[in-house]
Amino acid sequence: FEDNIDVLSSLQRPKKIVIRGSDGQLYPFLCKSQDDLRVDSRCLDFCHLFNKCLKKNSETRRRQLNIRTYAVYPINERCGLIEWLPNLCTFRSLVTKFYRQRSSNFSEVSNREIKVYGNSKDKTKETRYNVSYI
Structure with missing residues (x-):
């Protein structure tokens, strides 16, 4: 883990943390407490399935339509990590x-x-x- 933690100003005050991987790369995450991310994880599973359907259709494949997804890691019923996507x-x-x-x-x-x-x-x-x- 990197030393700095950013606290966001939204209602639940989530924390942005950065983890250094074994490959030396930095991986930022949003750490949310007081929130059940299992539902978010299920919704993203649906988005992945929908993206597969979009790729099967020639017109949507030609137009390169897809839903932008990100990783969600529920830790327990009350907290979890969300992949931080830059430039959003x-x-x-x-x-x-x-x-x-x-x-x-x-x-x-x-x-x-x-x-x-x-x-x-x-x-x-x-x-x-x-x-x-x-």
Whole structure:
């Protein structure tokens, strides 16, 4: 293991760790606790199966369609490691960029505010998540 650990600012505060392999290469991982990654692992198994189907079809093979996958290693019911993929952006950063481009008075919503919206007792999704259809 490398000496430095980065703590991410998302809700669960996952840690980015780097492991030096026996081949001398560095392998970064996201270490998540308080999360069951077995479901993530099963979803990725499905993505691998779907990619096999895409490769069997001549049109999707010609267009080189596939789902980008990554490794997930569940350690137990409460934690695991996720392969860190460089040069990717988070879904949150894409959504934030989208809203900033469309609204001059948009300020970034905190994780705490998102949790409040998600736990709202309002009956409709539109009011619970402050959704507007465009």
